[in-house]
Amino acid sequence: MLHHVLLASPPDSEAASRAYYADLLGLTEIPKPPALAARGGCWFRGPGYELHLGIESEFRPARKAHPAIRVPDLDALAERLAAAGHQVRIDDELPGFRRFYADDPHGNRLEFVQPIEEEWPLGDGLIVRRARAAEVGTIIALLRDDPLGRNREADASDEAGYADAFVQIDRDPNQLLAVVEDEGRIVGTCQLTFIAGLSRRGALRMIIEAVRVAAELRGRGLGGRLIGWAIERARERGAGLVQLTTDKSRVDAHRFYERLGFVASHEGMKLQLEPRS
Incomplete structure (x- = not known):
């Protein structure tokens, strides 16, 4: 290094x-x-x-x-x-x-x-590509556009931490913050993280996080196509496992992921850390 x-x-x-x-x-x-x-x-x-x-x-x-x-x-x-x-x-x-x-x-x-940005077609004129720094505010707006997101996320214009986080993500070869673009408008996003580990015989795994689709396009199959695109990126990298977590209150999301082949095989646990004073 x-x-x-x-x-x-x-x-x-x-x-x-x-x-x-x-x-x-x-x-x-x-x-x-x-x-x-x-x-x-x-x-x-x-x-x-x-x-x-x-x-x-x-x-x-x-x-x-x-x-x-x-x-x-x-x-x-x-x-x-x-x-x-x-x-x-x-x-x-x-x-x-x-x-x-x-x-x-x-x-x-x-x-x-x-x-040079790589673009992946999703059909119907939609493309997936790597997010740009200028789009952080639009991505945060998508993350805020649901009951859980409104409580977790701040207005991007008030949080320098979002811009700093984008720099960290964008420079990391094991991270991909993606957006779905429809004629110049951002209508979806997700973040992919690749993690190497010794378990499962040294299998590479990919984590899918922060999946969001614009409200007016929900229920039209875009979410399923976006997850399918993410799984193909895992196959390209040689990952042996794709995993995600979804909040226990998101019952509809559970059914959505099960239809795509995901299995609720584990209990997920998280520990919230408070900043040191």
Whole structure:
């Protein structure tokens, strides 16, 4: 697992580094250990990685060697950099990704990439795809649109925790937060989690959570098609078990999952943890 990437920067360049990496790219500056702080430079943290800027007295920018940073919205970042006067160089030669190159304020080459979204047809013009950061509010609205969800979920506009959680989910290769799209409108969602374990002879299992369909489309078979799509993703990954939990009060949901072949084989238990003060 990669912990951090180190880039060189010229003496007295910390202010320019902070303006670029923190203000423009949105990375979080982290303090350097006291023993290293006297050397100058800046350290930053992004989703799942750290990027360190170290001072070199005889600095020369890295024009070829570079880090590639995965971002959730390549177009928005390109617009932000261009508006700040940083040239963006588009390059579409990497299969499966959109990308561009840009230079940091010291001339170091950086690559920014975004995976090309895979789409799965559900029929009737509906598609399933990976959720985007801008859709978190719409997904939370779907989660809130039932008696249990209204008590559990907050208004997404009031909760920074939802945005933070999306970043964690989106960067995890064992998580897939999916949405169902109907002509540009989000009408369904679910979250898939793949878990490796030693039990059942080391079988990979997939958990289905947070299944929701827009109220006006319920009862039309969309939920069944969405679960069928999820099961196919489990087969593709070689999972030996698909499991889910459903609240004991959701009697209709129990019947729905039983019709799809799920068996109520276990008693589920949960322990609610309160935040530490």
